[in-house]
Amino acid sequence: ETGVTQSPTHLIKTRGQQVTLRCSSQSGHNTVSWYQQALGQGPQFIFQYYREEENGRGNFPPRFSGLQFPNYSSELNVNALELDDSALYLCASSFRQGQVDTDTQYFGPGTRLTVL
Amino acid sequence: ELKVEQNPLFLSMQEGKNYTIYCNYSTTSDRLYWYRQDPGKSLESLFVLLSNGAVKQEGRLMASLDTKARLSTLHITAAVHDLSATYFCAVDRVQPSGTYKYIFGTGTRLKVLA
Numbered sequence: 001e002t003g004v005t006q007s008p009t010h011l012i013k014t015r016g017q018q019v020t021l022r023c024s025s026q027s028g029h030n031t032v033s034w035y036q037q038a039l040g041q042g043p044q045f046i047f048q049y050y051r052e053e054e055n056g057r058g059n060f061p062p063r064f065s066g067l068q069f070p071n072y073s074s075e076l077n078v079n080a081l082e083l084d085d086s087a088l089y090l091c092a093s094s095f096r097q098g099q100v101d102t103d104t105q106y107f108g109p110g111t112r113l114t115v116l
Numbered sequence: 117e118l119k120v121e122q123n124p125l126f127l128s129m130q131e132g133k134n135y136t137i138y139c140n141y142s143t144t145s146d147r148l149y150w151y152r153q154d155p156g157k158s159l160e161s162l163f164v165l166l167s168n169g170a171v172k173q174e175g176r177l178m179a180s181l182d183t184k185a186r187l188s189t190l191h192i193t194a195a196v197h198d199l200s201a202t203y204f205c206a207v208d209r210v211q212p213s214g215t216y217k218y219i220f221g222t223g224t225r226l227k228v229l230a
Contacts, residue, residue, distance in 0.1 A: 033218060042204055042220040043159070056216030090158060101208070104149055104161040105218075 004093050004108035012114045013081050021076040021111045023091030031055070032074040033105060034066060035090040043090055049074055050096055078113075086115045118143050120207055122221040130229050132194050137224045139188040139205035148181050148188045149206045153223075159204065162190075195228045202226070 005024045013019050025032050031050045035043035045058035049068035063079040072093070078085060089112075092105035119142040129135050139148070150162040163172045165181035165188060172179050176199065178191045188205055205221040 035220075042223045044220070045218045048216050048218070050216075056211070056218070058217070092159075101147075104164045106161065107151075107159040109158050 004091060004106050006089075006091050006108040006111050008111060009109065010112050010114075012116065014116050015081055015083060017081050017115075018077065018079045019081060019113060021078075021089050021091075021113070023074045023076070023093075023108055025072045025074070025091075025093030026106050029093035029095050029106070030072050031094045031096045031101065032068055032072065033092045033094070034074070034076045035092065036060075036085075037088045037090060037110075038084075039087070046076065081115045083115050086113060088112050118145065118207065118209055118217055118219050120205060120219050120221040122203075122205060122224050124224060125222060126225050126227075128227045128229060129192075129195050131196055134194065135192050137190040137192070137203055137205075137226075139190070139221050141186050141188075141205075141207045141219075143186075143209070144183075145207035145209045147208055149208075150177075150179050150188070150190055151204045151206065153202045153204065155202075162203075192226075197228050197230055200226055200228045 004026050007022045033048040034046040037043040046060050047057040048055045052068045065077045068074045088110045090110045091108045094101040094105045121140045123138050148165040151159040152162055153159050163179040168183040170181045176193045181188045202223045202225045204223045208218045
């Protein structure tokens with residue numbers, strides 16, 4: 001059983017640029033969630049994808065967007081990067097039946113994004 | 117609005133001592149989760165609590181849930197240095213609209229002193 005993987009591990013961008021982060025879900029999981037964790041803070045829910053559609057969203061602007069692919073992997077895209085977007089971006093996968101997850105989420109190692 | 121608060125935010129304790137971390141949440145939620153995070157690392161799932169009165173234990177950690185009080189506790193028994201980490205609780209909820217929310221608490225940074 002393979003765990004959740006994310007790429008890249010580190011990324012440096014400049015303000016105004018666009019970035020794409022990638023996540024492969026754990027084997028058998030069909031749901032992917034993305035979180036932003038600023039230094040010293042708790043993770044903030046960005047959005048969740050289930051059946052290739054956005055299933056819920058936190059308080060993030062539309063320049064944060066995502067995709068889920070038929071193999072349940074996912075991408076997080078951030079346009080017009082701002083300095084405050086510097087953070088650890090975590091992806092988590094889970095298995096959903098109906099409206100609820102059957103177990104906890106399993107987190108990937110994260111992508112650390114620095115915006116200069 | 118769904119909010120999750122933990123206390124204390126920081127906890128420094130001696131090895132061998134017992135202590136409890138508290139997690140309060142503001143509205144009805146579906147489940148309560150506890151995670152551990154080591155510095156510079158991702159989150160490790162500790163417990164999932166599904167119903168009122170649920171209690172789960174793993175080693176020196178025990179978590180409980182009181183849905184009527186909207187309170188979960190993480191109790192540490194006879195702390196050891198290896199338990200030093202940041203602990204987060206989180207709740208999730210399917211909104212009336214059918215969409216999903218997942219909210220983390222503020223985190224409790226635990227340091228166990230030898």
